[in-house]
Amino acid sequence: MSPDRMARTEHPxxxxxxxxDGRLEPADRERIHEHLGGCAACRQILADFRALAVAARxxxxxxxxxxxxxxxxxxxxxxxxxxxxxxxRFLPRARLPLATAAAILMVASLWIVLRGRLxxxxxxxxxxDAAPPISDSSKEQPPSxxxxxxxxxxxxxxxxxxxxxxxxxxxxxxxxxAFAPSPPASAPAVADSMAKKDRASPGAAVAEREESKxxxxxxxxxxxxxxxxxxxxxxxxxxALGAKDAEDxxxxxxxxxxxxxxxxxxxxxxxxxxxARVSVLPDLGVVLTAGDYICTLPAGAQEEVRALAQLRAxxxxxxxxxxxxxxxxxxxxxxxxxxxxxxxxxxxxxxxGGPLPPDAAAETHRRxxxxxxxxxxxxxxxxxxxxxxxxxxxH
Amino acid sequence: MLLRVRRIDAATPAGEEAAPAxxxxxxxxxxxxGDRDAFDGLVALxxxxxxxxxxxxxxxxxxTEDVVQEVFLAAFxxxxxxxxxxxxxxxxHRIAVTRALNHLERAEERASRARVELDDVLEAxxxxxxxxxxxxxALQAGELQRRLADCLGRMPAAFxxxxxxxxxxxxxxEGIAAALGIALGTVRSRLxxxxxxxxxxxxGETA
Numbered sequence: 001m002s003p004d005r006m007a008r009t010e011h012p013x014x015x016x017x018x019x020x021d022g023r024l025e026p027a028d029r030e031r032i033h034e035h036l037g038g039c040a041a042c043r044q045i046l047a048d049f050r051a052l053a054v055a056a057r058x059x060x061x062x063x064x065x066x067x068x069x070x071x072x073x074x075x076x077x078x079x080x081x082x083x084x085x086x087x088x089r090f091l092p093r094a095r096l097p098l099a100t101a102a103a104i105l106m107v108a109s110l111w112i113v114l115r116g117r118l119x120x121x122x123x124x125x126x127x128x129d130a131a132p133p134i135s136d137s138s139k140e141q142p143p144s145x146x147x148x149x150x151x152x153x154x155x156x157x158x159x160x161x162x163x164x165x166x167x168x169x170x171x172x173x174x175x176x177x178a179f180a181p182s183p184p185a186s187a188p189a190v191a192d193s194m195a196k197k198d199r200a201s202p203g204a205a206v207a208e209r210e211e212s213k214x215x216x217x218x219x220x221x222x223x224x225x226x227x228x229x230x231x232x233x234x235x236x237x238x239x240a241l242g243a244k245d246a247e248d249x250x251x252x253x254x255x256x257x258x259x260x261x262x263x264x265x266x267x268x269x270x271x272x273x274x275x276a277r278v279s280v281l282p283d284l285g286v287v288l289t290a291g292d293y294i295c296t297l298p299a300g301a302q303e304e305v306r307a308l309a310q311l312r313a314x315x316x317x318x319x320x321x322x323x324x325x326x327x328x329x330x331x332x333x334x335x336x337x338x339x340x341x342x343x344x345x346x347x348x349x350x351x352x353g354g355p356l357p358p359d360a361a362a363e364t365h366r367r368x369x370x371x372x373x374x375x376x377x378x379x380x381x382x383x384x385x386x387x388x389x390x391x392x393x394x395h
Numbered sequence: 396m397l398l399r400v401r402r403i404d405a406a407t408p409a410g411e412e413a414a415p416a417x418x419x420x421x422x423x424x425x426x427x428x429g430d431r432d433a434f435d436g437l438v439a440l441x442x443x444x445x446x447x448x449x450x451x452x453x454x455x456x457x458x459t460e461d462v463v464q465e466v467f468l469a470a471f472x473x474x475x476x477x478x479x480x481x482x483x484x485x486x487x488h489r490i491a492v493t494r495a496l497n498h499l500e501r502a503e504e505r506a507s508r509a510r511v512e513l514d515d516v517l518e519a520x521x522x523x524x525x526x527x528x529x530x531x532x533a534l535q536a537g538e539l540q541r542r543l544a545d546c547l548g549r550m551p552a553a554f555x556x557x558x559x560x561x562x563x564x565x566x567x568x569e570g571i572a573a574a575l576g577i578a579l580g581t582v583r584s585r586l587x588x589x590x591x592x593x594x595x596x597x598x599g600e601t602a
Binding site: 048 | 438
């Protein structure tokens with residue numbers, strides 16, 4: 001209370017109120033004690049304030065309507081239905097974009113597997129000499145001689161030469177000389193022969209091949225996948241998918257197995273962008289390369305790319321919708337190292353040239369890819385400074 | 396539904412009964428994993444208190460229903476934001492107060508009632524209201540409660556809200572300041588004015 005008001009009012013109401021709450025400084029408390037001792041009106045006000053507080057506490061709110069609990073449940077259900085199918089709401093905020101991407105891609109991928117494949121999509125062929133996409137620049141040149149500045153063509157992966165999978169060394173430290181400029185519009189590193197085979201029966205061919213490859217790559221029971229480097233992505237995905245225990249009769253039972261399915265050691269994961277690619281190297285980290293821009297990303301990015309690749313691999317091996325039984329989900333393991341040959345799992349760039357195909361999968365693919373691209377790019381720029389303008393969405 | 400809704404007891408006016416910690420922890424853990432039934436259980440545990448908090452601020456049954464639904468919907472969406480640093484009941488209380496205030500703002504109750512300059516309200520109080528003459532102490536308990544409910548319902552929302560937060564919810568000044576977005580000094584002065592206005596109303600005086 002301001003001095004003016006104190007002067008105008010007969011009694012120090014504000015001090016009495018604060019005294020009721022025990023919020024007076026010792027000096028003020030002494031003053032109010034003195035004042036109360038000589039002012040019956042203030043003593044009455046103090047007594048009234050206290051009585052009112054007690055009465056207010058005693059005042060019972062009307063009973064909760066009996067139907068309200070159910071009404072709240074219905075409203076939450078309605079909201080859930082209007083939102084993504086997976087309970088992403090429980091994700092920590094920082095993981096929401098990833099989780100959103102993962103959930104969307106999960107649905108899309110399953111749909112894609114059942115339907116066929118996306119235009120331009122390939123899964124890296126498992127070759128005996130397949131290796132992480134890191135190589136000496138002298139070996140990295142793609143067949144295409146298309147100039148890097150040809151941004152128009154960069155936006156259309158389907159028009160560019162596929163990027164061959166180069167022999168590499170998974171354990172090599174990512175130094176700048178180890179990376180070649182990324183070719184424009186790097187299409188997934190898939191042999192052309194795969195695409196040719198696909199033309200006859202695209203969906204069945206891709207699904208069959210992926211299933212076959214994934215089945216062959218499944219870790220044997222007697223050889224459990226080492227937990228090192230696998231816990232974090234698996235934990236992240238378990239959280240991302242709200243996965244529960246396999247025995248839990250949850251709507252996400254089909255995803256439980258997936259969440260537990262690790263990416264086998266030695267697998268290099270690649271997110272392909274039109275102007276760049278991100279490689280997740282076993283034990284080394286995440287590297288984004290775009291021309292001369294080479295950035296080793298913080299470990300967090302590894303989770304994102306690996307999680308996406310897990311999703312992709314799982315979806316490729318999963319022949320049933322997401323709510324299939326946990327057994328099938330458990331069986332659908334992603335790539336693993338076989339015969340000592342490192343593998344590459346490619347998350348292809350969506351087609352960006354021209355109008356999108358009029359199906360939801362392409363649009364979903366584009367959205368997921370965009371989310372991941374933005375996330376990874378932000379991490380790269382935080383770590384390594386501004387990325388080439390060509391990588392930015394507004395470019 | 397896992398748990399039955401507890402009725403608000405007059406002896407525990409704010410439904411302050413502490414939720415069984417273990418049961419709540421279990422429900423919370425499961426809810427964070429996406430278990431809807433578990434979240435329903437949390438709703439059942441905390442609904443009475445949230446209801447009481449919102450009702451004391453709004454004093455309108457239908458509005459309270461709407462806001463309470465909003466509170467739990469917001470909690471459902473934002474469960475990931477709850478880090479366990481405060482008790483779940485505290486977190487929900489915060490959401491409830493915020494949502495109730497938003498509702499008041501949306502309904503323009505603040506504009507029409509609470510926007511009245513509080514200083515003006517105090518200035519308008521007749522001198523007698525600050526006197527020691529008060530029949531309040533002579534009121535029977537039932538009559539006092541009846542008048543109290545009536546007066547609180549007619550008070551500016553800003554007064555009603557701060558009284559509910561302090562006298563009923565026992566929030567510290569700092570918590571009230573944070574919830575209402577006002578300074579500590581304002582909390583103190585507004586509380587004094589609200590109490591004075593309530594006392595005046597109960598004594599049959601008109602502001």
